[in-house]
Amino acid sequence: MPMPRSTVNFVPSSIGFLLNDISRTFRRHFDVKMAEYGLTQAQWRALLIIATRQGCTQRELADALEVQPISVARLLDRMVKGGWVKREPCPSDRRAHRLYLTSQCDPILEVAKSASQEILGRAHQGISEAELAHLADTLERIKNNLGKSS
Secondary structure: OOOOOOOOOOOOOOHHHHHHHHHHHHHHHHHHHHHOOOOOHHHHHHHHHHHHOOOEEHHHHHHHHOOOHHHHHHHHHHHHHOOOEEEEEEOOEEEEEEEEEOHHHHHHHHHHHHHHHHHHHHHOOOOOHHHHHHHHHHHHHHHHHHHOOO
């Protein structure tokens, strides 16, 4: 006897699905741009997170990437070997290392900045500055609401 079909009418049109779709689309466009320079998504995401959080620990990077620390360790080993990232001992925790980008990353950060501006320019077509400011404020409030303890 076959399993009965679900009777729940679920339409994925909520803001959560929309934000996820937008995020995935941004990433896909950015992947194409960064792949032209030989970077994988894991590499460019790690570089951009470290760029915005210079001195973060490997654990903090793993949390931001939403991966296991061992995956980040392997990725960082390759990036350190390639001269992109420098590990420095954490003064407050002898087991941890702080992560810093080297000057070798400067050209790729310029490419990332340009690609971001191009993709955002496309995304912002037909939307006024006031609408964008209101959207940013609303999204920030949503983020803050979700960050609160229940």
